[in-house]
Amino acid sequence: MTSQVKTIGLFSFSMSxxxxxxxxxxxxxxxxxxxxxxxTNGPMSRAMIAASLGLTRAxxxxxxxxxxxxxxxxxxxxxxRGTGRPxxxxxxxxxxxSMIAVDVNLDHFAVVxxxxxxxxxxxxxxxxxxxxxxxxxMERVVxxxxxxxxxSAKRNLRCYGICVAWxxxxxxxRGELAYGPTSGWEHVPLKxxxxxRFKVPVYVENEAHAGAIGVHHxxxxxxxxxxxxxxxxxxxxxxxxxDGVLLRGKQGFAGQVGHTHFLDxxxxxxxxxxxxxxxxxGASGIERKLTAxxxxxxGKVNSSVDWVDLIFEQAQAGNPKVLLVLREVGSQLGAGAAxxxxxxxxxxxxxxxxxxxxxxxxxxxIESAILSETLPYMIEPLEVIVSPSGEDHIQGCIATxxxxxxxNPPLTGE
Amino acid sequence: MTSQVKTIGLFSFSMSxxxxxxxxxxxxxxxxxxxxxxxTNGPMSRAMIAASLGLTRAxxxxxxxxxxxxxxxxxxxxxxRGTGRPxxxxxxxxxxxSMIAVDVNLDHFAVVxxxxxxxxxxxxxxxxxxxxxxxxxMERVVxxxxxxxxxSAKRNLRCYGICVAWxxxxxxxRGELAYGPTSGWEHVPLKxxxxxRFKVPVYVENEAHAGAIGVHHxxxxxxxxxxxxxxxxxxxxxxxxxDGVLLRGKQGFAGQVGHTHFLDxxxxxxxxxxxxxxxxxGASGIERKLTAxxxxxxGKVNSSVDWVDLIFEQAQAGNPKVLLVLREVGSQLGAGAAxxxxxxxxxxxxxxxxxxxxxxxxxxxIESAILSETLPYMIEPLEVIVSPSGEDHIQGCIATxxxxxxxNPPLTGE
DNA sequence: CCTATATGTTTAATAACTAAACAAACTATT
DNA sequence: AATAGTTTGTTTAGTTATTAAACATATAGG
Numbered sequence: 055m056t057s058q059v060k061t062i063g064l065f066s067f068s069m070s071x072x073x074x075x076x077x078x079x080x081x082x083x084x085x086x087x088x089x090x091x092x093x094t095n096g097p098m099s100r101a102m103i104a105a106s107l108g109l110t111r112a113x114x115x116x117x118x119x120x121x122x123x124x125x126x127x128x129x130x131x132x133x134x135r136g137t138g139r140p141x142x143x144x145x146x147x148x149x150x151x152s153m154i155a156v157d158v159n160l161d162h163f164a165v166v167x168x169x170x171x172x173x174x175x176x177x178x179x180x181x182x183x184x185x186x187x188x189x190x191x192m193e194r195v196v197x198x199x200x201x202x203x204x205x206s207a208k209r210n211l212r213c214y215g216i217c218v219a220w221x222x223x224x225x226x227x228r229g230e231l232a233y234g235p236t237s238g239w240e241h242v243p244l245k246x247x248x249x250x251r252f253k254v255p256v257y258v259e260n261e262a263h264a265g266a267i268g269v270h271h272x273x274x275x276x277x278x279x280x281x282x283x284x285x286x287x288x289x290x291x292x293x294x295x296x297d298g299v300l301l302r303g304k305q306g307f308a309g310q311v312g313h314t315h316f317l318d319x320x321x322x323x324x325x326x327x328x329x330x331x332x333x334x335x336g337a338s339g340i341e342r343k344l345t346a347x348x349x350x351x352x353g354k355v356n357s358s359v360d361w362v363d364l365i366f367e368q369a370q371a372g373n374p375k376v377l378l379v380l381r382e383v384g385s386q387l388g389a390g391a392a393x394x395x396x397x398x399x400x401x402x403x404x405x406x407x408x409x410x411x412x413x414x415x416x417x418x419x420i421e422s423a424i425l426s427e428t429l430p431y432m433i434e435p436l437e438v439i440v441s442p443s444g445e446d447h448i449q450g451c452i453a454t455x456x457x458x459x460x461x462n463p464p465l466t467g468e
Numbered sequence: 469m470t471s472q473v474k475t476i477g478l479f480s481f482s483m484s485x486x487x488x489x490x491x492x493x494x495x496x497x498x499x500x501x502x503x504x505x506x507x508t509n510g511p512m513s514r515a516m517i518a519a520s521l522g523l524t525r526a527x528x529x530x531x532x533x534x535x536x537x538x539x540x541x542x543x544x545x546x547x548x549r550g551t552g553r554p555x556x557x558x559x560x561x562x563x564x565x566s567m568i569a570v571d572v573n574l575d576h577f578a579v580v581x582x583x584x585x586x587x588x589x590x591x592x593x594x595x596x597x598x599x600x601x602x603x604x605x606m607e608r609v610v611x612x613x614x615x616x617x618x619x620s621a622k623r624n625l626r627c628y629g630i631c632v633a634w635x636x637x638x639x640x641x642r643g644e645l646a647y648g649p650t651s652g653w654e655h656v657p658l659k660x661x662x663x664x665r666f667k668v669p670v671y672v673e674n675e676a677h678a679g680a681i682g683v684h685h686x687x688x689x690x691x692x693x694x695x696x697x698x699x700x701x702x703x704x705x706x707x708x709x710x711d712g713v714l715l716r717g718k719q720g721f722a723g724q725v726g727h728t729h730f731l732d733x734x735x736x737x738x739x740x741x742x743x744x745x746x747x748x749x750g751a752s753g754i755e756r757k758l759t760a761x762x763x764x765x766x767g768k769v770n771s772s773v774d775w776v777d778l779i780f781e782q783a784q785a786g787n788p789k790v791l792l793v794l795r796e797v798g799s800q801l802g803a804g805a806a807x808x809x810x811x812x813x814x815x816x817x818x819x820x821x822x823x824x825x826x827x828x829x830x831x832x833x834i835e836s837a838i839l840s841e842t843l844p845y846m847i848e849p850l851e852v853i854v855s856p857s858g859e860d861h862i863q864g865c866i867a868t869x870x871x872x873x874x875x876n877p878p879l880t881g882e
Numbered sequence: 883c884c885t886a887t888a889t890g891t892t893t894a895a896t897a898a899c900t901a902a903a904c905a906a907a908c909t910a911t912t
Numbered sequence: 913a914a915t916a917g918t919t920t921g922t923t924t925a926g927t928t929a930t931t932a933a934a935c936a937t938a939t940a941g942g
Contacts, residue, residue, distance in 0.1 A: 074522045075497045076930055077897045083489045101920055108488045110900055115921060132907095138919025139907040223845075233845070280718040292886090296715045296722055303813035304694040304849060307586070308710055313843050314810045315803075325843055389729075396728045397811060399717030429727050429739055431637075431647065435718060490899055494933050498929090515889055524931060529890060546938095552888025553938035 058195045082465065084109060085117050089126070089460050092146050097130055099141025118144060124358040124464045125171075148173065151459075152211040154202045154254075155451030158195060159261065159408065160184065160236055160288045161360070165198040166448050167205055170459065172215065188238045194250075203252050214417070214459050215255040217451035218244060219264035221289060224306050229258050235324070236288065257454050260306060261285055261447055265406050266293025267300065267417050268449030271456075273404065274439065280400040282309075283446070284391065287408035290332040294398050312336065316390060331390045335383045337409060340365075343382065349375040362409060369415050377415075384416030388423025395428050395436060406441035414440045495705060496879065498523060499531050503540070503874050506560050511544055513555025532558060538566045538878045540584075562587065565873075566625035568616045568668075569865030570609065570632040573675065573822065574598065574650055574702045575774070577609055579801060580862050582618040583625065584873065589621050595774075602652045610665075617666050628873050629669040631865035632658060633678035635703055638720050643672050646720070649704065649738070671868050675699055675861055679820050680707025681714065682863030685870075687818065688853065694814040696723075697860070698805065701822035704746040708812050726750065730804060745804045749797045751823060754779075757793040776823060783829050791829075798830030802837025809842050820855035828854045 084107075091103050098106075104114040113116060121127040128147035132140045148171020155454020157165040164179035178198055182191060199216060206213045222234030248256040259267065266283035270276070279298040285291050291314035294301045301308040312332035313325050320329025321342070333339050344365075351361045368376040390404055405413045405420065415419065421438050443449070498521075505517050512520075518528040530677040535541040542561035562585020569580045578593035591613055596605060613630060620627045636648035643659020662670045673746065680697035684690070695709040704726035715722040722748055726746035728741050734743025735756070747753050758765060758779070759828045765775045782790040819827045819834065828832065835852050857863070 060792055073501045075494045075501075077491070077494065077899085077928095078899060079497075080489045080491065080494060081492075085486045087489075111921060112901090112923080116898080133920095136919080137909045137917080139863055139921080141920055256909060280722075296710075296717055297713075299711075299713055301710045301715075301812075303710055304815045305813055305845070307813040307845075308694075309811065310813070315841055327841070327843075359771070360921075392727055393807070394811075397723065397808075398724055399719055399721040399724070401718045427729055429741075431719070431721075464483070491897095494929060513889070525890060525930085526892080527930060530929080547889095548887075551886075551940050553890080555889055623924085 078401050081117065081120075084113065084462055085121065085465060086461060088114065088117050088121070089146070089463055091146060092127065095461065097141055097143040097145040099133055101141050103144075106405070120466050121256050121463065123466050126459070141169055146170065149211070149304065152206040152209070152213045153214055153452055153455040154199065154206070154216040154454070155448045156195065156199060157261075157264075157447045157451065158191075158217065158218060158220045158237075159447075160221050161408070162196075163191075163195055164448060165195070165202055166452070167202040168452055169211065170456065172456070175209070176202060184208050184236075188242075191237075192239075192242075196248075198384065199248070203254065213252075213254045215257060215455035216248060216252065217245045217257040217259060217264075217454040219259050219261050219447040219451050221261040221287070223310075224258050224260045224263075226258060226260075226302060226306055229256060231258065255455075255458065256453075257458070259450065259454060260291065260293070260310075261289075262291030262407075263293040263300060263302065263306075264450030264454070265404075265441075265446035266295060266447035266450065267453050268451075269404050269406070269441065270295055270300070270450075271453035272449045273402075273441075273446075274401060275437075280398065280402070280403050282391070282394050282398055282400045282403045284387070284394075284403070284405050284410075285386070285404060285407035285447075286335065286410050286413070288337045290336050292394060292405075294394075294396055296400075296401070311390070314390070314393070316386070331386075334386050335390070340379065340383055340409070343379040344376065347375040347379050349373070349379070362412060366415075369412070380412060380416050381419050383424045384413060384419030388411065388420040389427055391420070392424045394425030395424060401435045402437045402439065404446075406444075406446045408444075410441050411444055414442070472841055481791075481816075483753040488690055495531065495534075496876075498527065499535065499877055499879060500875060502528065502531050502535070503560070503877060506541065506558060507874065509560040511557040513547055513557055535854070535877065535879050537880050540877050542874070557766045560584065563625070567619040567628055567861045567869040568613065568620070568630040569869070570613060570630060571675075571678075571861045571865065572605075572609060572632060572634045572651075573666050574635050575822070577605075577612075578862060579609075579612040579616055580866070581619055582866055584628065584870065586866055586870070588826030589623070590616060590764075598650075602656075605651070606653075606656070610662075613662070613666070617668065627666075627668045629671060629869035630662060630666065631673060631868040632677075633673050633675050633861040633865050635675040635701070635723075638672050638674045638677075640672060640674075640716060640720055643670055645672065654736075656878070669869075669872065671865075671872070673864065673868060674707070674724075675703075675704065676723065676821075677707040677714060677716065678864030678868070679722075679818075679855075679860035680709060680864065681820050681867050682708055682857075682860035682865075683820070683855065684714070684864075684865035686863045687855075687860075689816060689851075692816050694812065694816070695814055696808050696814045696817045698801070698807070698817070698819050698824075699800045699821035699861075700801070700819060700827065702822050704750050704821075705807060708808075708814070710814075725804070725808065728804070728807070730800070743747070745800075748800050749804070754793065754797055757796065758790065761789040761793050763789040763793070770860075776826060780826050780829075783826065794826060794830050795833050798827060798833030799837045801827065802834040803841055805834070806838045806841030809838060815849045816851045816853065818853045818855050818856075818860075820860045822858075824855050825858055828856070838880065 056180050059445045061301050063341050086109055100114045101111050126149050127144050130143045133143055149169050151170050153168050158166045162181045167176040168174050220231055225232040231239050231244055232241040233240055243254045244258055262285035265285045281295040283293040292309040293294045294309040313330045316331040317329035321333045322328050323330040323333040369380055478844040487856040501521050510771050514528045515525050539561050542557050544557045547557055563583050567582050571578045573791050576595045581590040582588050614753050634645055637646045645656040645658055647654055647655050658672055659670045676699035679699045683697050692710040697707040701703050706723040708723040727744045731744040732742035735747045736742050737744040737747040783794055
């Protein structure tokens with residue numbers, strides 16, 4: 055497998071194009087297809103897999119022999135129904151290894167350890183003060199990750215990877231935290247450091263991109279090919295799938311739409327411009343609006359977002375000031391989202407992120423704003439969803455590691 | 469070959485993912501790699517290809533034998549320099565077949581016949597009156613295409629395909645002209661009709677997408693991975709490459725940004741909304757502005773764009789009224805383009821389409837508008853270009869057919 | 883002329899597939 | 913209970929595109 059650097063160019067077969075193929079690649083490609091069948095179509099016998107893929111049973115048997123040996127796949131039980139010899143059902147082995155997800159946000163970080171079956175084995179989270187020293191933050195994160203790695207080892211699980219979702223600009227290929235407008239981190243070569251420290255593959259994703267991956271895999275329509283995920287928090291970013299592909303862009307900044315122009319004479323934004331979308335509906339915008347409406351946030355420290363739960367409760371209790379503010383934010387969220395709908399033509403738009411939950415209360419406002427600003431034929435197939443989980447970033451990390459196993463399973467003899 | 473809903477995604481050969489692989493696929497994939505080498509790295513000997521791809525000379529010889537037999541590749545001359553036996557150089561055979569490009573715009577249509585070497589063998593174009601009856605238009609287009617097909621046959625060229633760029637919504641997979649807001653065409657199954665009539669593969673592309681493909685292949689930076697192409701004419705659409713992949717979207721409408729909200733109390737648009745971007749800088753917008761500035765367009769018929777050349781001359785001659793209007797349009801074009809830059813993070817933005825040429829005169833206005841509305845780290849790598857060719861759509865069609873040969877070359881025994 | 887070097891072809895070995903035969907396990911029927 | 917019919921999973925022989933290595937060919941240079 056060679057990653058091609060030259061201007062190969064003119065073919066749009068994406069980034070790394072294999073140049074040279076031999077028999078081993080057939081095996082690998084077919085093994086991937088087998089795993090995908092098992093993943094999407096539940097437990098299956100060798101014969102069922104063969105029939106669905108168009109391979110012979112002999113071939114599938116051989117591939118499965120490999121996969122059993124590395125215990126990525128396990129035999130479960132006999133198929134009962136039907137005449138003839140019952141098939142021995144196979145499934146992905148949930149306990150063939152572990153995966154670690156890390157979410158480093160602006161006001162907290164979380165670490166999750168799961169098995170390959172995505173059952174949570176351990177998790178922990180910890181708050182972060184704004185303006186905390188980058189080195190100290192990193193030290194705390196590393197400590198938790200180390201704990202997860204040790205737990206995995208104690209259970210004799212092979213750790214298939216660590217994926218970090220980070221609220222900043224990410225150079226995914228190099229595995230670097232490239233630029234953090236608020237965290238103070240710049241060019242942190244996380245992949246290199248952690249891989250040499252933990253001896254495990256490390257992946258880095260932008261926060262909103264991770265959220266999109268999470269919804270793409272574990273959301274209400276797994277595998278949805280055209281999806282806009284809005285991550286609403288201190289910052290505002292979007293992760294976008296078009297035609298089943300996640301957009302990253304030249305610098306990994308595709309879909310990072312928080313600083314698009316939204317209001318003609320709006321508040322000046324930290325980025326230097328006036329009237330950015332994020333200054334209206336991001337955390338600081340909501341705070342400003344609450345204050346202007348005469349609602350004081352008790353015990354507020356810095357520009358953290360500890361007050362989300364409080365606001366949510368107040369709104370549910372019917373506090374008119376809070377409701378008024380949330381409704382306005384909902385409309386503005388929808389108006390901005392309309393642009394994204396027009397631009398990306400998705401079939402689903404998901405509101406997530408730290409503040410996403412609060413938007414559940416104003417979904418009508420969001421939807422009507424989108425409707426009024428969009429061409430009818432664009433929204434005909436559109437679903438608007440406020441993510442209930444709040445775990446999209448973490449789930450995206452899990453999905454990233456899981457995908458790496460599916461796409462590049464360990465095979466014998468390599 | 470089955471079309472799969474979930475992303476297996478070892479290959480981003482777009483939507484349909486192969487599930488089953490055997491030895492023939494190795495041959496096919498390696499043949500594609502060989503063609504790619506020849507295409508990008510000029511004439512090469514078998515040994516050079518083998519070295520660059522990491523295949524053995526024996527393998528390359530076998531593949532080349534196939535490709536020679538179907539005459540996709542031809543032997544040219546001996547390599548001179550260097551010691552040792554000189555290699556016999558190979559190249560893509562420009563005369564192994566023909567390709568047909570069709571551009572159906574709102575005010576004209578054009579048909580071009582080229583050989584695989586992209587030399588133009590024949591071309592013709594014809595004006596279209598607005599509101600022409602769809603059936604009549606189609607009949608005229610078909611007549612020209614038929615002529616091209618016959619010319620190709622007369623030269624004993626195998627026609628590898630016909631690609632149509634069309635100013636409307638396209639269902640590319642089905643090969644349908646799905647929805648034409650102005651042409652009156654709806655659900656025209658062009659692929660099915662023409663393929664049964666001409667016995668040749670038929671591809672359909674949206675106009676702006678075709679322009680983007682054209683620039684991506686034949687523009688100043690062939691193979692540029694992140695590109696926004698703006699097609700400015702009666703309508704306004706964008707074709708966008710992100711990470712080397714052209715965005716199409718759920719209904720093929722990704723990047724069709726003409727009807728995004730641009731002005732708060734703008735003119736009412738044909739789409740029903742107010743202040744769409746296209747109503748400001750599209751053909752009708754420019755006409756409106758010219759009239760308001762006291763400049764009357766002589767001999768104007770309908771809302772066609774015959775006046776482009778006239779306006780261009782007037783502006784070059786220094787007509788202050790025309791210049792004033794063009795400068796305003798340039799600024800508004802830039803302001804809208806800034807949104808696209810923020811959203812897609814491209815390294816190049818190209819202004820093309822029927823009216824693109826006129827924008828050459830106001831490039832400074834476009835650039836400064838983009839600059840003032842975009843975050844600095846977004847535009848650092850950005851090139852702004854006004855397409856000089858005016859043939860981007862046609863070139864995109866040619867590239868589409870050419871790519872289909874490269875990705876799926878005819879091989880012996882199939 | 884002989885040696886060194888590089889090209890392109892031939893030959894044998896290998897790997898992963900298919901097709902077809904076979905053994906195993908269960909159901910249905912007589 | 914015995915037998916026929918199905919379906920599964922494995923085995924065996926055959927095919928094919930690859931690699932590695934040997935070979936024939938063509939040029940340069942001392």
